[in-house]
Amino acid sequence: MNFHNFHFLRPWWLLAFPLGLVLLSGLRQQKRGQSQWYKVCDRHLLGQLLVGEAETGSKRIYGFLLLMLLLATLALAGPTWERRPQALFRSATGRVLVLDLSLSMRSTDLPPNRLSRARYKAIDLVKAGVGIDQGLVVFAGDSFIVTPLTDDRATILNLLPSLDTNTVPVQGSRADRGLERAGELLRRAAVSNGQIILITDDADTAAVMAATELKKKGYRVDVIAVGTKAGAPVPLPESGYLKDDRGNIVVPVPDFAALRQIAARGGGHYYDIEAPDSTFQALNHPAALFPKKRKKSELTGDQWLDRGPWFLLPLVLLAAFCFRRGWLLLIFAVLCCHPAPAAAFNWHDLWQRPDQQAITAFKKKDYQEAAKRAKDPEWQAASLYREGKFKQAATALKPLTLARDHYN
Known part of the structure; x- marks a missing residue:
């Protein structure tokens, strides 16, 4: 409390x-x-x-x-x-964050290193994604699903800090496999219009082709580039730095041109991770990207408890x-x-307020009774929407003035 x-x-x-x-x-x-x-x-x-x-x-x-x-x-x-909890509507779109866990993400050209900065940005995106179904995919030499699409932001936020380059057993930098896995995740969730956010420091032609195919399927690919033009050595966990076959220290420099091409072919935007936070606001409004897709949601949002x-x-x-x-x-x-307005006596009135009776009816999928009992306009609108009375639901939301009400 x-x-x-x-x-x-x-x-x-x-x-x-x-x-x-x-x-x-x-x-x-x-x-x-x-x-x-x-x-x-x-x-x-x-x-x-x-x-x-x-x-x-x-x-x-x-x-x-x-x-x-x-x-x-x-x-x-x-x-x-x-x-x-309060009933809301949300967009039928979903988004998947694709995070690079290859060894080059250990590079220290962005303090403390590229991977830490990428995790911080991913955490910011997840926190800001209220009412959005989100998933998380990681990749290096292969790709893996960390969480499927869910509206439970706490689960993703708890897992992100523990992700490291050792998390993925196969080393490499296959951004194309990460994108393909994200598309598969959206298809499994029956999302016809989705958003994929690729957070990486490198890409190749295969990744560009993967982004092109995803756009054809109705998915949008945005890219957040991690790293600087100067680059920096890659410290290894045991000691020393990453070296090539000739013994030279590797200084990975991001392929910014390829990353921009992925965003262009994927129908999305390119972002530099060092850009101001306001630059990334558009990523948290997929409803603006796909305005025609909406669906009913579970209870989200909140209101003060009397x-x-x-x-x-x-x-x-x-x-x-x-x-x-x-x-x-x-x-x-x-x-x-x-x-409280006058109403006919009901046995349940002795034990529950009308709004509580409406919640009970809503959970039992008795939406007609829930709409009848609900005094809160948002609960009433949610019940009418579930009942298929879309015009009445829109009318119930008209008197409300909050931003989420205009969104609904």
Whole structure:
């Protein structure tokens, strides 16, 4: 629980507390005026006469009523400090990150080395890919699937830091196999329009041909080039530097021309890994690249969770102590002012709010009932969309103004 986010959903209800204090004070004065002792005794003598159990009981009742007023006000104000899952729509596109794990990625021309910078960039892309199905492929002499397409970003983020040049058992630099594996991953997920982001420091003609074939199948290939024109030696894990057959130290320099050609043939864009972060923003909006493809999603996003109902539990217990004729009239009047709309009585209303009933119906795939019960426009729109009522779903989202609402 993060209490740094504590706030009230309906803070104007806090104004009811001072108003309730005024009404409670007036009610107490009225009760005193109705006492038979006030009719037969002088007021200056009542302080000596009204003592003992009756006066103590009266103070206890008013103490309970004051506490009940406070609890009722807090419940109506809607305290909250955490969020809950929220129904959204997302694009039917998916994307696969293809990460180079060849030995040349150990080169130190980009501090601390090329591979570390490539991992950092991949992590940034995954974090920013909210609502996008993402997968991860690595390659060196051959390619391997690390994660299939998923909307669980945490899984990919947990695996990325552990990837190293020793992860792939076959050494080499076969970017073409990485691209082919990414295309296979998109086909398995039945993604007809997908995005492939190749993060590497080298490429050849085979990789260019692979990108060309992927574009024909409806997939877009973007390239992030890793490395500098000067290059740098490749330190080995044990000691020394990578050398060729003649004993010369290898200084790998990226083939930027080939990498640009891959992006051009793949219908995507070329990026330098040292470019400003704002340059990569377009990579996180595949919906803009493929606007016509949309599909229904599971619950993503969030909204603030109302904790107000929990204050009703001690309120009910206190009401049992104060259950005397006339004493609860004020509290009942305040509770009747709750902003919830009137509805026919239902047995489930005793245990769940309408939005909770809507979630239950949504999970049971009873979308008609979910749309009927949902008070939240996004839940209602999601239920109508699942039911096939697309126009009504769009109408339900119109009053909302957040960026994700315009996206939906």
